[in-house]
Amino acid sequence: MRPARLVRWSGRGLAQDEDERPIYGGTPTDASVIEAITALHSAGKRVMFYPFILMDQKSDNTLPNPWTLTGYQPNLPWRGRITLSKAPGQAGSPDQSAAADDEVTAFFGMASAADFTLSEGSVTYTGVEDDWGLNRFILHCAALCAAAGGVDAFCISSEMRGLTQIRGAAGFPAVDALRQLAAQVRLLLPEAKLSYAADWSEYWGYLSPEGNRYFHLDPLWADSNIDFIGIDNYMPLSDWRDGPDHLDRAGGVPSIYDLDYLRANVEGGEGYDWYYHSPEAEAAQIRTPITDGAYDEPWIWRYKDLKNWWRNTHHDRINGVRQASASAWLPESKPIWFTELGCAAINKGTNQPNKFLDPKSSESRLPKFSNGHRDDLMQLQYLKAILGYWSEADNNPTSSEYEGRMLDMGNAFVWAWDARPFPAFPNLSEIWSDGDNYLRGHWLNGRAGQRSLASVVREICARSGQDQIDVSQLYGIVHGYGLSEVSEARAALQPLNLRQGFDSIERDGVLLFRLRQGEVGTDVSQQTLVASDELDGVLEQTREAEAELAGRVRLRFIEWGSSYDIAAEEASLPDEATHAVSDSELAMVLTRAEARQIVERWLAEARVARDSARFVLPLSELQLGVGDVISLPLSPVQAQANSDVGDESQLVSENATASQGRFRLDRVELGAAQIVEAVRIEPEVYIAADVAEGLPTSRAFEPPLPVLPLFLDLPLLTGEEVPHAPHLAVTAQPWPGTVALYGSDSDEAYVLEEIIAARSTIGLTETPLAAGPVGRWDLGADLQVKLITGSLQSREVLAVLNGANAAAIGDGSNDNWEVFQFQTAQLVAENTYMLRGRLRGQLGSDGLMAPVWPEGSYMVLLDANLTQLELTTAQRRLARHYRIGPARRGYDDPSYLHRVEAFDGNGLRPYAPVHLRLTGALGDDIAASWIRRSRIEGDSWDLEEIPLGEAQEAYRIRILRGETVLRDLTVSTPDWIYTASAQSADGALADDLFEVAQLSDRYGAGFSVRRALG
Secondary structure, eight states, X not given: OOOOSSOGGGTOSOOBOXXXXXXXXXXXXXXXXXXXXXXXXXXXXXXXXXXXXXXXXOTTOOOBOTTTSSSBOOSSOOGGGOOOSSXXXXXXXOTTSHHHHHHHHHHHOSOOGGGEEEETTEEEEOSOTTOOSHHHHHHHHXXXXXXXXXXXXXXXXXXXXHHHTOOOSSSOHHHHHHHHHHHHHHHHXXXXXXEEEEETTTTTOEEOTTSOEEOTTHHHHXXXXXXXXXXXXXXXXXXXXXXXOSHHHHTTOOOTTOHHHHHHTTTSSBTTTEEOSSHHHHHHTOOEEOOOTTTSOGGGGOTTOHHHHHHSOOOOEETTEEOSSOOSOOTTOSOEEEEEEOOOSBTTGGGOTTOOOOTTSTTOOOOTTOOOOBOHHHHHHHHHHHHHHHHSGGGSOXXXXXXXXXXXXXXXXXXXXXXXXXXXXXXXXXXXXXXGGGGGSXXXXXXXXOEEHHHHHHHHHHHTTOOOEEEEEOOOEESOBOOOSOOOHHHHHHHHHHHHOEEEEEETTEXXXXXXXXXXXXXXXXXXXXXXXXXXXXEEEEEOOGGGOEEEEEEEEEETTSSOOEEEEEEEOTTOSOOEEEEEEEEEEEOHHHHHHHHHHHHHHHHHTTEEEEEEEOGGGTTOOTTOEEEEEOOHHHHHHHHHHHHHHOOSOTTOOTTEEEXXXXXXXXXXXXXXXXXXXXXXXXXXXXXXXXXXXXXXXOOOOOOEEEEEOOOOSSSOSOTTOOEEEEXXXXXXXXXXXXXXXXXBSOEEEEEEOSOXXXXXXXXXXXXXXXXXXXXXXXXXEEEEEOOOOOOOHHHXXXXXXXXXXXXXXXXXXXXXXXXXXXXXXXXXXXXXXXXXXXXXXXXXXXXXXXXXXXXXXXXXXXXXXXXXXXXXXXXXXXXXXXXXXXXXXXXXXXXXXXXXXXXXXXXXXXXEEEESOTTSOEEEEEEOOOSSSTTOSSSSSOOOOSSSOOEEEEEEETTEEEEEEEESSSEEEEOHHHHHHHTOOTTXXXXXXEEXXXXXXEEEXXXXXX
């Protein structure tokens, strides 16, 4: 494809998806690139910088297609499609002409290393502004690496197969341009290892449309500025099909996951031993051997034959003739790096590791013969095979030209480990549009820690002392598995057995583990069976009653890929109205699709297994044992059921007949003959159901930010609280999930005191609230409150009178909170309410009612989310240190807030007396009386007198002139006479104040009430 005039890295002209997001997520800034390289170096990592071009042609583009000369260019193609205005082999192509040289020159541009100036943390370009060629892009990246202090290796481009195969008037102009580009990069990065990352189908040469064979990249590989041969290795390791009849399976390979099979195809199989000469030959598996009769150099046609390519001189083949002059390549002169290698986690991924699924791209393809199911084991086995094979010294020869081996496995880079954090990527599709591609893609994130089923079973057996085992026939992946207690190996293996469906069989002193697949090993006729007195005839066949069948299966499991919460999946039979329910739980990490496949398999397996058989085999059949599958004639009842099952559930094999069934030997008793108990099976049961797989739900990552804590030393709210202990209200936006409160008597040795799971409803007032009446409705101006989090609602009058809609308003200090209630909460804007119909100074807090609560005062809803702290009586009124923050972080994290608080224990504070009366005039005796209130059960109408709520009745009386105390005394009754003689002794004057407060033996004086003497 011809590239767009403005390439993406320039930051202009970015193609967008339907949500107006850049298709590829945008280009990183220069500063972020430098920061990333610096951070990797600081972490002790080696860095290879690997820039490549992403093609962003959308499906509605009108660009001419140079490969077909018809229609438009496919959407989002591979960069290896970049070619001439008309591709080689197309009519009118400029290939092999000076015009091709001109087009390549225009693509690379004229930028050079001298056009870039480095300064601390930045790069400046001073060349031709409109030159957006490849040179400028690559050199800009090299300059960024230099600004970051350098990198260990740098690729001057990657997988530009269509570009490097262009022929000019003489030679391959893009190869020459890459050599010149390498020389310019060397000026910027003199210490870095440099190379070009060639596609695996490109590194070894070019077969032109007319059939000539060129080692076209050899001038580049031999260049003095190139330090290694870079190969993006996605060579196939299998040619697997479904069923038992394809060549590899018929040849004795047990499974596509078999490591010996995959390893044999690293230097064997397709691309080494043979090839398919046409699509029809591939469909029929007609394999053509790779030979070279004329010159006996078959390796030049083998893209997998790294050794011979590396060890030998290279001679082009022009018109079938081996050229006398060798290319510039010096055998064994440079190591090979796998600049990329990998395999998608998809069914039969090793058939074509280079294929990927991305609905947005025209390159999206399933591997050959794949059913498209996710398959993490396929990816794991590919990596084990290729990395394991090349890491063995016998497979990786030593160079005679340098110290080292052919393949530098210390520089083999697996594609792909994504810098985006798992599981935020892939789950947050609203942020990243390619998340859905992860499930069956090449990503290692979230998969690197998975184990093969065989390795888990082997470890469990080894820890139990059993080493005579065979797990070679176990194929499966274990995302995660937990054992909560020490138990026997059998118990530890059972959940794995239930999940994967395998048998454990003792054979010749070895414990054999084998997946249930239902494939027939032996056909057993009735003539083979032995008559026995223990049987009714030679073959007993029974069917379990329908009532014994569980028609609904439910499985609870740990959901993979998100918060690892407990999830459940369920399957039921479609042909019955009601059934018994079988409920199971596995302490295993599963995807929802896997869990669904498991319950469907269990249900189908149980239905088929209703049929069982007993028979006797002669000693001539001793090769048969437990776990083997045989074919038996069915009884008339079972034969009819066989037909029924086939019609309803499609569980019968295509090869089975109405009179034949497959049975697995479950028990064999060896004596004069073999008495066998067998259960019916069908292989289709063990084929994973086609279940759509999606990403688990996930919350966006929320950084650990400080929370807003409000301590409230409140009066008793219900009477059930600890009266001296304070309350805590906490909120945050975003909410961290849980909040921890640590406490200590000093700023050290903190102890966890509370974990708060629910945030409180907290807001800030946006209008002032003037003092209001006590004991009746406050109908003054509305109070406007904007909530930080939470919501409010209106309540009926009776509900409010019964205690609903209680709130506290205050300045944020722990002891200055007026309790009030409201009837109406009207939503007037986002999170903003108008509160009206208020009851003020509730629960004795009228003593704290301010003349005006100003705008910006805190309001806290007094609901179940309010947490009362634990505080001993000895800690009351002592300053304590608190640290509060997100519970997932330690209390020394910067997100924690430090508070020093002391609490009076206001739940013990007596209310202010009411109805204070002063009878008499100054100069005569003045009789004072009042009515006490109670903080405990003061609203009861059933008692003759409200409870005292204190150890004894006592009141403090003071005569005040301003803040000067003229007289201070204690009385035990709610009355007192201020005699004329006492007034004279005090020098009492008009406007002096009479004050009375109830006393508590635990708190002291409560709120007071005052009246002027007159």
